[in-house]
Amino acid sequence: MTHLISRLAQGALVLLATFTISFILVQMMPGDAVLIRFLNPEMGMTPEDIARIRVFYGSDAPIPVQYIQSLLAVLSGDFGYSVQSGVPVAQEIATNLPPTLLLASLGLLTALGLAFVLAWSAVLGPWPSLRRWIGSIPALMVSVPVFWVGITLIQLVSFKLGWVSMIAPGPWEKLVLPVLTLALPIAAPIAQILIRNIEDVSTRAFVPVARAKGLSRAAVLWRHVLRNAALPTLAIAGVLLGELIAGAVVTETVFGLNGLGRLAERSVRTQDIAVLQAIVLISAAGFVAISFLVDLVSLAIDPRLRSNRSLAA
């Protein structure tokens, strides 16, 4: 229990530090977002107008006051206004989050399936040379740029083979290639860990015991080895979240889909700092939450962690 509380406190501290660093970085910027947007001569604004806008966005107060103000605002879910669209950032996020969540969860599911098939055939495939080839696929997959995968898939599957239409596709048809694009870089690290763990767990003593009891090879692999090998995959859940977010930025841009990733890409192009800051904070919060969940799940699944305090700490 104390362990969980200290983990929670640690997570909160990480988030506070993330906020502080992002705040300091924004302060270091030459000119603020308001100036960048409204000093544009085409807007035809007088210096008085700009001063009033700065008061409205709160960028004229002393820095410690701004820090406390924006921290309290962020805690209450108020991330300020997008200077680009004039809409509250929270609203921008709310409209863009659902499509990205759908894309990311479909991508993750596909990646899990793909990684599973890869690992299974890399360990149990028929010929040693084939197993070696399959075993080296994940290393190849992490070296391929995600945006290039997307473009090449469009060229191959859509234009060459004509399997998926790029012009006026259906709501699900539209998602096939993006999901596949997103799944490839996620599947690679999962497959690598699965392969390593299956080989590692197979050398443990309980494996020959289970075999000696008369279980078939496949049954031992399925019931005993895979279960033990899949658990450590949880440890990279946070890394996978980062990959999913990065993948969403690229995939949504390549396929012209609306979502959080596209919003992040646009906010960089238009220097819409409030929006980007909110996305960074939300992803960091997601990372902290997932690490905490992984801790909880490991405690629930693995009795060794519960009985031995020193292991859990």
Next chain:
Amino acid sequence: MTIQDTLLPRRSRALPRLHVSIRSGLALALVVLAIVALWALLPSAFTSFNPVAGLPADKLQAPGAAHWLGSDELGRDVLARLIYGARQSLTGAVVAVAVGLSLGSLLGVLAGSVGGWIEQVILRLIDVLLSIPALLLSLALIVILGFGTIQVAVAVGVTAIAGFARLIWAEVVTVRRSDYVEAAFGSGGRFFAVLWRHVLPNAVTSVLAYAAIQFGWAILQISTLGFLGYGAPPPTPEWGLMIAEGRNYMTTSWWLTLFPGLVVIATVLAANAVGHALTRRLQ
């Protein structure tokens, strides 16, 4: 019969061949890296085409005798642009690794050797850096630093700091607790002398291996940011930017996106192979 045999298919016979393939793979990787490095150093020795000014009469030609890898919408030779683009990517990756390695070593050595609250603060800082997805962290830095080759390289380098710092911290802590370092201190060695003579040489190989893998990763990240349009502006030949520009013609001119992608993949794979070979040597 070993335990492994009861479950996994037999491996022993494949082992000698595996060793040969690893070694030839490493040789191939070194050749690829050498070629790309030569492209970056002496691009004009490899192509007679101008990478920026095209021949309008030659526009959008498929790969053939004149343009080996085809030409783009302005009649520029794709191979020439790939060769000249090597300098952008390699310089960027070197800067990124230098930023990550130098700041990461500073933090790692400081945390590992000083200890106390400084160590705790640095470790928490590493946690914070690791909790932000790398691409988002570089995007945030690019908003602040602005667009451009060096800015992108620095932004990618900052995302590598945490990994380097954690690795070096772990190395320093492990070595510091070993008997011979205790002995070096015991026999009157001063702090920095012991650090320099005993702690750092032990950490060098694993740090180099990690740096090689980070180098490949940096090339991948730089090409991604170039593709998104945050790197060097057109008409600079840059691999990611070339793919972004080729996208407009992807229905008809597949060579504009295919070849730059293959070059990126080959370079990243080669850097990773060198990194893994170094790691294997360690074990």
